[in-house]
Amino acid sequence: MNDEPAENISGGDPETSSFATFTSGEAATRAEEVIDRLGELYWQKTYGGQDAFECLVRTVLSQNTSDKASQPAHDALLEKYGTQDHVGLASALADASHDELADTIRSAGLYNQKAEVLRGVAERVLDEYGSAAEFDEFVREGEPSEVREALLDFSGVGPKTADCVLLFAGGQTGVFPVDTHVHRIYRRLGIAPPDADHEAVRAVLEQEVPAEKCGFGHTASIQFGREYCSARKPACLDGPEACPLYDICERVGVIPETGEVVDPAETARD
Structure with a gap:
């Protein structure tokens, strides 16, 4: 092995x-x-065991690119926004400048599109769940079909991204x-x-x-x-x-x- x-x-x-x-x-x-x-x-x-919002961010960054390209973008994003003024990652991304965020994740490719998706996802998570922590609770404890449907309703989130969140953050078997x-x-x-x-x-x-x-x-x-x-x-x-x-x-x-x-x-x- x-x-x-x-x-x-x-x-x-x-x-x-x-x-x-x-x-x-x-x-x-x-x-x-x-x-x-x-x-x-x-x-x-x-x-498994990933934070649901960070898992969602990571998977969006990995879309249409390799791990070799997306990993540096993920690391740079966390360095810049993960602890910004002690604000949570979702709040930091929701308030981020599009151009600044796009430049931060440039190595992941399609950076303008992905920056827009990340800002939109962050805003929806905060608006609909209140915080990344409550979103994480929904992903872990919600009915899997309902969680998947909710994730797919996010602009820029497709089936593979939704299923990765269900598997790696939600801990769902059978995905x-x-x-x-x-x-x-x-x-x-x-x-x-x-x-x-x-x-x-x-x-x-x-x-x-x-x-x-x-x-x-x-x-x-x-x-x-x-x-x-x-x-x-x-x-x-x-x-x-x-x-x-x-x-x-x-x-x-x-x-x-x-x-x-x-x-x-x-x-x-x-």
């Missing part, structure tokens, strides 16, 4: 995280078998956020339809992966996408021994004979 990265994917505090539970015996679905294989390959941990890695991998595996959108992939995974394995499955799938199942050069192009999931993957959109790799959705149009 690989060592846990020093900087974990979710940004969660390792001390507030928990190890996933993997039961012995045969997997009930192919999706569960994939997650169990990843459990043999990677650290079996579900990250499998779908980012670009997850979307690609499970269509390429043939577990989700090749033309499935992010929400359709999420529905398949949350139905076929046991709730207690979803959190680990999300982070492990991202790591697998980075190490093995990349968008342009998946490991399977180098043969069966190169990928630990080769024998249970349909390799939709991957043609080893020619080295051609296309989005699985392209195969659905043939």
Whole structure:
């Protein structure tokens, strides 16, 4: 099993995280078998315990960019606004100058758009919940479907962002956020339809992966996408021994004979 990265994917505090539970015996679905294989390959941990508002901020910053780009922006944002005059982060962001905030998070890309989203989210959290602490209580204790609906009503917050908050801050089991890695991998595996959108992939995974394995499955799938199942050069192009999931993957959109790799959705149009 690989060592846990020093900087974990979710940004969660390792001390507030928990190890996933993997039961012995045969997997009930192919999706569960994939997650169990990843459990043999990677650290079996579900990250959690994050403050809901900070988790929301972090996930907005990570939209359409890499951790390498978003992490410096997150650190710079906390340094500038996290303890500003002892005002809470939500209040500081709600009152922040757009230009100043955008410049602070420039490394995350789309900084003008993200600055607008962060200011708007901060204002709504304060207006509707009173404080970041009360928002955090709502995320942790509210009915998950209601929390997700409320998060999706925030301008600039999509399904992946909402699900990350539910998982990493709300501590909800059975939530499998779908980012670009997850979307690609499970269509390429043939577990989700090749033309499935992010929400359709999420529905398949949350139905076929046991709730207690979803959190680990999300982070492990991202790591697998980075190490093995990349968008342009998946490991399977180098043969069966190169990928630990080769024998249970349909390799939709991957043609080893020619080295051609296309989005699985392209195969659905043939």
